[in-house]
Amino acid sequence: MDRFERQYILPGFGKEAQHKLEQAKVLVIGAGGLGCPVLLYLAAAGVGTIGIVDGDVVSLSNLNRQVLFGEGDLGLYKAETAAHFLKAKYHDIKINCIPEFITTQNIKAIFSKYDLIIDGSDNFPTRYLVNDACVLMGKPLVFGAVYQNEGQVAILNGNGQNSINYRDIFPDPPTAYEIPNCNETGVLGVLPGIIGTLQAAETIKYLTGYGETLVDKMLFYNLLSHQAYTMELSKNQDSKKGIPSSMEALEATDYAVVCGDGDSIDWEEAFALLNKFPGGTLVDVREADEFPKLKGFKYQSVPLDLIDEKHQEWLNSELILLFCQSGVRSLKAVKMLEKHFPGKKIHSISGGIEAPDSPIYK
Amino acid sequence: MTITKIRVVAFGMIAEKIKTNLLELEYMQDTEVLLGYLYQQYPDLQHTKFSIAINKKMAVGKTAIPVGAEVALLPPFSGG
Numbered sequence: 001m002d003r004f005e006r007q008y009i010l011p012g013f014g015k016e017a018q019h020k021l022e023q024a025k026v027l028v029i030g031a032g033g034l035g036c037p038v039l040l041y042l043a044a045a046g047v048g049t050i051g052i053v054d055g056d057v058v059s060l061s062n063l064n065r066q067v068l069f070g071e072g073d074l075g076l077y078k079a080e081t082a083a084h085f086l087k088a089k090y091h092d093i094k095i096n097c098i099p100e101f102i103t104t105q106n107i108k109a110i111f112s113k114y115d116l117i118i119d120g121s122d123n124f125p126t127r128y129l130v131n132d133a134c135v136l137m138g139k140p141l142v143f144g145a146v147y148q149n150e151g152q153v154a155i156l157n158g159n160g161q162n163s164i165n166y167r168d169i170f171p172d173p174p175t176a177y178e179i180p181n182c183n184e185t186g187v188l189g190v191l192p193g194i195i196g197t198l199q200a201a202e203t204i205k206y207l208t209g210y211g212e213t214l215v216d217k218m219l220f221y222n223l224l225s226h227q228a229y230t231m232e233l234s235k236n237q238d239s240k241k242g243i244p245s246s247m248e249a250l251e252a253t254d255y256a257v258v259c260g261d262g263d264s265i266d267w268e269e270a271f272a273l274l275n276k277f278p279g280g281t282l283v284d285v286r287e288a289d290e291f292p293k294l295k296g297f298k299y300q301s302v303p304l305d306l307i308d309e310k311h312q313e314w315l316n317s318e319l320i321l322l323f324c325q326s327g328v329r330s331l332k333a334v335k336m337l338e339k340h341f342p343g344k345k346i347h348s349i350s351g352g353i354e355a356p357d358s359p360i361y362k
Numbered sequence: 363m364t365i366t367k368i369r370v371v372a373f374g375m376i377a378e379k380i381k382t383n384l385l386e387l388e389y390m391q392d393t394e395v396l397l398g399y400l401y402q403q404y405p406d407l408q409h410t411k412f413s414i415a416i417n418k419k420m421a422v423g424k425t426a427i428p429v430g431a432e433v434a435l436l437p438p439f440s441g442g
Contacts, residue, residue, distance in 0.1 A: 122442040124440045144442070145438070146442065152439050169438070174411045187441065192441075220436065229373070229434060231419070232419045
């Protein structure tokens with residue numbers, strides 16, 4: 001007997017399927033609400049090589065859903081903490097820890113080491129980047145996403161030349177402020193638990209050919225009603241327009257701009273503007289418990305909820321620069337403040353404190 | 363009597379914007395007519411991206427709606 005006996009004695013699964021899992025190399029993007037259950041179940045099932053890519057650190061408000069982490073992990077890298085935990089549980093699977101955000105610059109090198117990609121990220125720029133790279137590099141993509149009490153799961157690019165990809169369903173990215181993420185709208189921890197577990201199940205089924213998968217289908221699940229809706233996906237000619245022609249073209253694409261993040265600037269531009277306008281103000285719009293904090297620069301902390309109420313504070317600022325964790329909430333704050341101060345120079349810092357060029361990495 | 367209605371089911375923020383997850387509408391011949399009606403009734407939807415499925419199959423572009431069909435309005439989610 002070994003620790004996989006209960007699954008290989010399943011009729012139709014068998015040792016052959018188990019061997020396929022042992023040979024598989026899968027990459028999990030994001031060790032968050034979706035990534036935690038994905039990682040727990042794929043490691044337990046005996047997937048031979050698992051990569052974990054996430055440049056974020058654990059914060060207190062993550063703990064209701066990111067079940068790999070606890071109070072003792074606050075401020076630590078999610079990828080490292082998750083890798084450490086899984087390695088301690090199972091000695092014979094390979095866990096690769098990549099404590100970075102996936103970007104146009106690192107995606108090719110990282111993806112090339114894996115057979116299958118699982119998207120558990122939390123923003124559209126990353127989701128479109130991951131989709132496009134999967135199409136260009138021919139990698140199957142197990143997609144999962146949540147919104148309030150609903151979730152989506154699909155296997156994209158999993159059917160060779162005729163595969164459906166994310167842009168067949170949604171050719172143009174929504175703007176960041178069109179559709180909020182968990183940090184802004186709230187989520188019960190069990191929802192990404194369920195959706196992430198479905199992603200793990202679909203990954204195991206796809207890798208082993210066990211059962212009917214969600215290849216070229218998208219499942220919608222509603223936690224409150226337990227209703228499920230499965231849509232058969234179709235090819236869309238518009239999808240080709242958005243996908244870069246090659247990995248080189250992808251590397252030169254700015255996915256923040258593609259996703260309508262046009263009011264955003266990067267950290268370098270932000271500091272250049274602050275030098276130019278000494279009367280300018282830098283504002284962190286995250287909640288007080290979110291990390292990492294910006295160090296070595298003068299800034300104010302005003303959570304997004306209070307931006308409207310406190311806008312008078314910036315009446316005399318000639319420039320307002322806003323940042324948050326990933327650049328979504330700060331973009332909303334820009335929209336709010338633009339209503340109070342039309343014509344004032346107001347920008348969001350693209351990618352927030354987690355951006356690759358963030359001062360926290362310097 | 364023939365069935366002359368269509369059922370429209372809505373997900374995510376589409377359901378929020380139309381304030382229900384189920385509409386029963388008089389028959390409309392295709393997705394373009396349906397979208398025109400929805401945009402007029404719910405102007406917010408004009409600024410929202412979503413996909414349409416007819417009887418659980420994704421519809422691309424102007425697509426005929428069979429009598430008695432169920433039409434779904436399916437937006438993208440980004441949370442994780």
